[in-house]
Every structure is written in C-alpha cells, then in structure tokens.
Amino acid sequence: MNTESPVSRRAALCGIVVALAVPSGLVTACSSSGSSGTGSTPTQGGSTPTGSSGGTKLVALADVPEGGGAVVDGPGGTKIVVARLSATEVKAYDATCPHQGTTVGEPSGGTITCPSHGSQFGASDGKVKKGPATSGLRAVGVRVDGDQVVLT
Incomplete structure (x- = not known):
C-alpha cells in the first residue's frame, strides 16, 4: 500500500507559479491565505504595451475583449483567466475556483463567475x-x- 500522499493540484500549481515568479519577486502569489504577510498584493498588468522583451505568451491581446476576458491554457496544463480592464491593462488569476476547484468562466461586466455554484469574483x-x-x-x-x- 502506498502511504505517500499525492501532490494536490493546488500544491502543483503553486510550484509552477513560484518557479515562474521567483525572478520577478512574486513568490507571494501562492500564499494559501491569500496574503503575502506584508500587506501588499502582487501587481500585474501594464499601463502601456512594451517592446518584445520575452515572457511566456498566454494569449494575443486582440483575443481578450476589452471589458471582458478569456480563460487560457497556462504552464503545466493549468488554466488562467485573463481580464482586460482597458485597452492596455490586463489582470490574470488562477482560473480554479477556491470553493470546489471548478474552472471559472470568462470575465463579463467586471465579474468572473464560477459555473458550478455561482461564486463571483471581481475582474479587477x-x-x-x-x-x-x-x-x-x-x-x-x-x-x-x-x-x-x-x-x-
């Protein structure tokens, strides 16, 4: 009988996010309490587009409607929900609903909704x-x- 506990989906995703985030100082993104312990929240999005300087491409900006968003494939088979707040500002979140692990829907009207039980989250x-x-x-x-x- 195998007595080792399997790695949870959340732990695996956090490992991926940490591996990607360490160079940019976003290690706190995987905090299970939702807080970094310093009172700050990792920032994302951009006020202006930048030149091609690298980074893992998630989706073409044109495929993310302004005021809406898209659920896209992330690294390691994860799902990421991308919300486009303005012409050049985007925010992204793990698309796994913290209630019971369902993949949330695309943002609409500033809200991201879980199709399973109706939880709603602010897109911003x-x-x-x-x-x-x-x-x-x-x-x-x-x-x-x-x-x-x-x-x-």
Whole structure:
C-alpha cells in the first residue's frame, strides 16, 4: 500500500507559479491565505504595451475583449483567466475556483463567475463578490508585451 500522499493540484500549481515568479519577486502569489504577510498584493498588468522583451505568451491581446476576458491554457496544463480592464491593462488569476476547484468562466461586466455554484469574483482584483467561495482568486503576474499578454 502506498502511504505517500499525492501532490494536490493546488500544491502543483503553486510550484509552477513560484518557479515562474521567483525572478520577478512574486513568490507571494501562492500564499494559501491569500496574503503575502506584508500587506501588499502582487501587481500585474501594464499601463502601456512594451517592446518584445520575452515572457511566456498566454494569449494575443486582440483575443481578450476589452471589458471582458478569456480563460487560457497556462504552464503545466493549468488554466488562467485573463481580464482586460482597458485597452492596455490586463489582470490574470488562477482560473480554479477556491470553493470546489471548478474552472471559472470568462470575465463579463467586471465579474468572473464560477459555473458550478455561482461564486463571483471581481475582474479587477479577484476578490469574492458573492459566495459560496470565501476566498478570492489567486493573482498571476502578467503584462502586455507588444500585442501579447505574457507571464511576468
């Protein structure tokens, strides 16, 4: 009988996010409490597009409607929800609903909704707007790089 406990989906995703985030100082993105312990939240998004400077491409900016968003494939088979707040500002979150692990839907009208139980999250901050979820979506660092949304 195997007595080792399997790695949870959340732990595996956090390992991926940490591996990608360490160079940019976003290690706190995987905090299970939703806080970094310093009172700050990792920032993401860009006020202006930048030149091509690298980063893992997630989605073409043109494929993310302004005021809406998209659920895209992330590294390691993860799902990431990208919200486009303005012409050049995007935010991204782990697309796994913290309530029971369902993949959330695309943002619409400033809200990201879980199709399973109706939890709603703010597209601009990932915070719970309506339960049953009791914690918000985990931020994923992204920026606009030319015509692409890329991981930071």
